Amino acid sequence: MHNQFLTLNRPAALITAPGSGQGKSMITAALARLHRNAGRKVRVFKHGPDYLDPMLQELASGQPVYQLHPWMTGEEECRWRLVEAAMDADVILVEGSMGLFDGAPSSADLAKLAGIPALPVIDAWGMAQTFAAVAQGLAQFDPELPIYDVIANRVGSQRHTDILKSALPSNLRLLGAVPRHEAMSIPDRHLGIVQASELNNLDAQLDKAAQLLKEQGLDRLPQSVTLSGYRPTPLPRYLEGTRIAIARDTAFAFIYRANLDALKEMGAELSFFSPLTDTELPDADALWLPGGYPELHAARLAENTQMRDAIWAHHQANKPILAECGGLMYCASQLRDIEGDNHALLDLLKGQALMQPKLQAIGLQSVQTSLGELRGHTYHHSIFDTHLQPVCRARIQAGTEAEPVYRQGSLIASYFHGYFPSAPALVADIFTQQTCF
CATH class of the missing domain: 3.40.50.300 (P-loop containing nucleotide triphosphate hydrolases)
Incomplete structure (x- = not known):
């Protein structure tokens, strides 16, 4: 019906x-x-x-x-x-x-x-x-x-x-x-x-x-x-009581309203913090580091060692982290900006994010798992130089493998930006159990 x-x-x-x-x-x-x-x-x-x-x-x-x-x-x-x-x-x-x-x-x-x-x-x-x-x-x-x-x-x-x-x-x-x-x-x-x-x-x-x-x-x-x-069917309450802290400032601002709506509809309690200016994390079971412009604020991100320590402690406690695009760059060992200056960042992903003079990837992609197909896109001017092996890759619409998805402990990171309502069960898994990767 x-x-x-x-x-x-x-x-x-x-x-x-x-x-x-x-x-x-x-x-x-x-x-x-x-x-x-x-x-x-x-x-x-x-x-x-x-x-x-x-x-x-x-x-x-x-x-x-x-x-x-x-x-x-x-x-x-x-x-x-x-x-x-x-x-x-x-x-x-x-x-x-x-x-x-x-x-x-x-x-x-x-x-x-x-x-x-x-x-x-x-x-x-x-x-x-x-x-x-x-x-x-x-x-x-x-x-x-x-x-x-x-x-x-x-x-x-x-x-x-x-x-x-x-x-x-x-x-x-x-x-x-x-x-x-x-x-x-x-x-x-x-x-x-x-x-x-x-x-x-x-x-x-x-x-x-x-x-x-x-x-x-x-x-x-x-x-x-x-x-x-x-009228759509309400999303299941997969995230009932789960506290998710979300980075949001001028360095991390690429957030779909529909993603926030989906998290709340699934029962999550959302709080926001600034990796640029805050020195500690909100009480949270999981972190979301979305995309943005970390390359424009790399020096300030590097200088905020208290926030880096707080995110490190969250990761060491085996609590989930999702890092998308700019979030991935923040998780790298270093970021080299467009002027060629290197900045030491979170070091949760061993490798270096390197800004490039030209666009490196653009287009619609999706990540396919047993819990659904998360649809979204990619659009970035940097590359991630690493020896890490991806756990899977996003695919373009034609089916060709594209953006790598990395996993380091409780961290899942990719240049891929996901549209959460397209795969709510998978998104809930990313912020809780992480069984799909």
Whole structure:
């Protein structure tokens, strides 16, 4: 027997682009802030595995942001999160990833699954009538995907806007043209945009960006669509009473909200600590060291010997530790930063994390065990130089072995980032028994 099925109508759009770097993150954030400032409740979602854009969208909307990805989070969860948001939101925006049709499943696949039209943001810098060709190409590529409007970004003048508008075919409307403006730019670094918490004036900048969009007539609500989905079955209470301490600061911030929700739903008691500034751990049965930017804070992490001793003692007591990506780097004997300086870290994994000038791995992967398939992704600029042998490897979607998973006593570490709701029994095992590795 199926769980409760809900259907609701709400204005919704998937903000996308022909490719990365067209400005869709800031356009989405500015739209969210624009509607929020108009007194509407806005919910924003992000297609695919991404930690940084959701931080921006949460600040813009004032509401929690969750990932939607038909493979990683599952189709049913995508539908449910949208209809759940529609229960009290006035408008729903989904930020796509990469280009509209890039990846498998792509942003277009999500839009079709959810029944939401795509709204492309096209960088019009250095373009005139070709803008219309790009827009028409996106609109015609997949007949099953509705595209009614487009947004021109970084336009130079009213004359430029008029040219773009007049070139569009009758089936497409220019929803708005956003001029080149400092309010629409956000700094980035090697893993993406700078974390929202690190930008002091971002809140005021979002208000300026929202006003800019309002002046261009972009305050119209998206078209209303029908959203529907089944309420999920509650997760079993696998972690009843288990205390999990989670590293969270500017060095360790890559945490899916859905992961925290899943841990709590399974009964875990969560507490947070900062490896940068705290000198002791909260009382905990298990530790989670998530990803982030330890390479930017390696000196401070190395200097905080009291925290290093506390984590060492936790490990010596044979209590579980999960270290993901930046967490793995923190567990290494040393970290060599991009300037070539070495920093002594936890030394729980014998080896050296070495920053590289280029991206080393990116893409969707999963770890398969007898307790389920944990889905997620990898994205890192360092390598781990070690003689340790992995206990298993994550696999890319095609099945090829990829990221190694290491185990040292009660520590499980990998560059792989897991999406916990995809395999709750396995996640509970990682934080308690660790029988699967």
